[in-house]
Amino acid sequence: MPRTALTHLDAAGRPAMVDVSGKAVTAREARAICRVRFPADVARELKRNGLRSAKGGIVDTAIIAGTMAVKRTHELIPFCHPLPIDGCRLAIDWDGESALLIECQVRTVHRTGVEMEALTGATVAALTVYDMCKALSHAIVLGPAKLVGKRGGKRDVGAA
Incomplete structure (x- = not known):
């Protein structure tokens, strides 16, 4: 596969936002995942408590945080375009005995894709899980x- 040039650099090698004005408006979607791994005793405690912590419902809070992050990705990543988000779904469930799998799927109809939005949603949801569980352990990965x-x-790449 031929190597392509970095798109966020101008001819002089300086940072630059990509000009998408010449691109076609098409349906775009992306799906990203992030895992949260707990020490075994913490996972058992969370399962026993129905994924609730002293701060409240862990999954519900992480879904809200991930959705908010998707909508604000352009405020966090310098060269991301603000996009109209047509759809955003986060799913969080156990993946084995001691890990949560967070999946974020994002859709838009625009000139540029939503990969960064999906990645941001999944990782901010994971950070939220960490924040809500850190009282139990700082060994969460x-x-x-x-x-x-x-x-x-x-x-197209992989399975959106």
Whole structure:
């Protein structure tokens, strides 16, 4: 596969936002995941308490935080375009005995994709889980976070 140039650098090598004005408006979607791994005793405690902490419902709060992050990605990542978000779904469930799997799927109809929005939603949801559970342990591990797939635009990747 041929190597492509970095798109967020101008001809002089300086940071630059990509000009998407010439791109076609198409349906775009992306799906990203992030895992949250707990020490075994913490996972057992969370399962026993129905994923509730002293701060409240962990899953519900993480879904709200992830959704808010998707809508504000352009405020966090310098060269992301503000996008109209047509759909955002977060799913959080146990993945084995001691990890939560967070999945974020985002859709828009625009000139640029929503990969960064999906990644931001999944990782901010994971950070929220950490925040809500850190009283139980600081040995909680986040990641990896990764793009699982995207559709629309120049090329499709994986399974959006």
